[in-house]
Amino acid sequence: MSEILLKSPGRETPVVVEVQRCREGECGDYRVQLDQDAHDVEVICVDDGSAVLRIHGRIVPVCVLRDGNRMNVWVRGRIYVLERVERVARRASSGAATTAQQSALSAPMPGTILKIHVSAGDSFAAHQPLIVMESMKMEMTLSAPHDGRIREVLCRPGQLVEMGALLVRFEDGPGDESSR
Amino acid sequence: MFKKVLIANRGEIAVRIAATLQEMGITAVGVYSDPDRRAVHVRACDEGYPLSGRTSSETYLRGDKIIEIAKMHGVDAIHPGYGFLSENEDFAQMCHDAGITFIGPSPKVIRDMGDKIIAKTTFAAAGVPVVPGWSGDASADGKALNSEAGRIGYPILVKAAAGGGGKGMRVVEKEADLAAAVEAAQREAGAAFGDSRVFLEKYITRPRHVEIQIFGDAHGNVVHLFERECSIQRRHQKIIEESPSPALTPELRAKMGQAAVTAAKAIGYTNAGTVEFILDPEGNFYFLEVNTRLQVEHPVTELVTHRDLVRAQLHVAAGHPLPFSQDELTQDGHAIECRIYAEDPARGFLPSIGTLGRYIEPRGPGIRVDSGVEQGSEVSVYYDPMLAKLICRGRTREEAIEKTVWALDRYVIMGVTTNVAFLRDVLTHPEFQRGNLHTHFLAEHPIGPSTDEIPRDAWIAAALLSGAASSRGQSLLTATAAPSGPWESAGAWRGP
Numbered sequence: 001m002s003e004i005l006l007k008s009p010g011r012e013t014p015v016v017v018e019v020q021r022c023r024e025g026e027c028g029d030y031r032v033q034l035d036q037d038a039h040d041v042e043v044i045c046v047d048d049g050s051a052v053l054r055i056h057g058r059i060v061p062v063c064v065l066r067d068g069n070r071m072n073v074w075v076r077g078r079i080y081v082l083e084r085v086e087r088v089a090r091r092a093s094s095g096a097a098t099t100a101q102q103s104a105l106s107a108p109m110p111g112t113i114l115k116i117h118v119s120a121g122d123s124f125a126a127h128q129p130l131i132v133m134e135s136m137k138m139e140m141t142l143s144a145p146h147d148g149r150i151r152e153v154l155c156r157p158g159q160l161v162e163m164g165a166l167l168v169r170f171e172d173g174p175g176d177e178s179s180r
Numbered sequence: 181m182f183k184k185v186l187i188a189n190r191g192e193i194a195v196r197i198a199a200t201l202q203e204m205g206i207t208a209v210g211v212y213s214d215p216d217r218r219a220v221h222v223r224a225c226d227e228g229y230p231l232s233g234r235t236s237s238e239t240y241l242r243g244d245k246i247i248e249i250a251k252m253h254g255v256d257a258i259h260p261g262y263g264f265l266s267e268n269e270d271f272a273q274m275c276h277d278a279g280i281t282f283i284g285p286s287p288k289v290i291r292d293m294g295d296k297i298i299a300k301t302t303f304a305a306a307g308v309p310v311v312p313g314w315s316g317d318a319s320a321d322g323k324a325l326n327s328e329a330g331r332i333g334y335p336i337l338v339k340a341a342a343g344g345g346g347k348g349m350r351v352v353e354k355e356a357d358l359a360a361a362v363e364a365a366q367r368e369a370g371a372a373f374g375d376s377r378v379f380l381e382k383y384i385t386r387p388r389h390v391e392i393q394i395f396g397d398a399h400g401n402v403v404h405l406f407e408r409e410c411s412i413q414r415r416h417q418k419i420i421e422e423s424p425s426p427a428l429t430p431e432l433r434a435k436m437g438q439a440a441v442t443a444a445k446a447i448g449y450t451n452a453g454t455v456e457f458i459l460d461p462e463g464n465f466y467f468l469e470v471n472t473r474l475q476v477e478h479p480v481t482e483l484v485t486h487r488d489l490v491r492a493q494l495h496v497a498a499g500h501p502l503p504f505s506q507d508e509l510t511q512d513g514h515a516i517e518c519r520i521y522a523e524d525p526a527r528g529f530l531p532s533i534g535t536l537g538r539y540i541e542p543r544g545p546g547i548r549v550d551s552g553v554e555q556g557s558e559v560s561v562y563y564d565p566m567l568a569k570l571i572c573r574g575r576t577r578e579e580a581i582e583k584t585v586w587a588l589d590r591y592v593i594m595g596v597t598t599n600v601a602f603l604r605d606v607l608t609h610p611e612f613q614r615g616n617l618h619t620h621f622l623a624e625h626p627i628g629p630s631t632d633e634i635p636r637d638a639w640i641a642a643a644l645l646s647g648a649a650s651s652r653g654q655s656l657l658t659a660t661a662a663p664s665g666p667w668e669s670a671g672a673w674r675g676p
Binding site for chain 2: 004006008015017019030032034039041043049050051053055060061062063064065066071072073074075076077078079080082084108109110111114115134135136138139140163
């Protein structure tokens, strides 16, 4: 009997899935306990990451692509993201990610910088267009996430940037010592 | 007939063209950029030569490099596919000058039709209805711009003269936004086409996009292969196309077909082309533009007419008469094409990049997949994010929709975000099923799954394949199957 904890990202409570192998053999039958229901699952065939299951007689092709504890699960034309969680609850990290102000603007996609509307020292208002870039032949405008002032521009027009590359750095909030 | 044809393109269209060339006993020559060295389209060809570089402008847009390769390897003709050099009259001219046949219309026709302002004037002169508009120099005089826009009446569409695919296009609701929209359209057009001229057009609310496939030969024959409706668009780009259009009566179809053929004859059109129209809710149609190339959505026409359009292109380019007359052509059944994009519909259709960790194409009777990727392919920032096209044919529209939904449900693409589930949600939308289409369909109708609940089967699959369940940290299920997957398909292009 194995107990597996899964949750969908953004949800706090994990779902407990109990998997029990019914008999010895290569690929055989499992009894899967999910919520209050038990499911008889037969594995018809399997190939690293994809399988055809029979769940209460229904034939269900599935694919799972793993990236650490995160799994993309393909079922019938749709992909669901699930996360495997350990038994020990990890509450510490939640909540810390939400900060009111960003300190920089980064490229949401790899691409080419077309136009920079601001320079160091400029003030800007929330939603003001800061940078125009082109990615996969599509032009997109990156706007200010909030009011603020530019500390530094880290890119130039024509430059090819990677995803996540820092494009401009903002001054920190008014109370911060490091900003002059 | 040609002995050796170079395909100046990549991805699914290069694979699809190679298949017809090989069927006809013609050697298919592929070219590739550095990132495409191991791409599917290279292996689909009989010979492959490098275009050193990464970006499109360093590789697939370098007509000089391509012609050099063609000359060096004894190529008779070049098929440009769509996009890249397909509508570049200079490249067509360079081919002629090098003694190589360009598979497409003459450089003059490409130039005239590529200029939307000239195209519109030409078609209007041939008696084809055109949308009211203004084609003066938008950059020169802000006052003239505003007064002309006022004369046409808002909303107004700003379009690039050299445009296509929605680039350099802006809808303007009021005068205050006009100047900024013109500037943005000019910048985008300049970057995409090297020509920043734009023009104004009356914006028709809730139009359908209906286009006529035309074909001409060097002997003066021009026919049409009926229509395709391409009203389902996002960001002015088509994602679902079908033939026949649910909006056309036989009379309207004949009228639009005749208008396209008359105008094509007037300009001496040869090879494959598409005359795009917009159709208003009252059944009035207006000329939009001509695409002087094989269209992305040509397979829907192939599936209902049972003709291979690439084969016909080669015949005509080799100087033979058209392999079909108007009387021989019929529309048999209904076909729908879905463009499969690596993009995220939930985030404004933002392109998605990554490695295709899992890729399994659906297969079955009446299902065709034209693709240029396989499991393990890298979807990069360098090229268009279209991965494949799923084309399904049924006896009726209902049957074609059912088949497409079935196939989408069995299409596995993992590792990048795709629009597969979104396409399914469009096809199952009651208004789509009723055939009530227009180009703002996606903006007007919220599209999405009926529930965001994760189905039971997904939890069960995740638990069994999570790698967590065994004592040794392996998945409960270990690989025991044959090297080819248990239910995967070959994925090769299958002809119409």
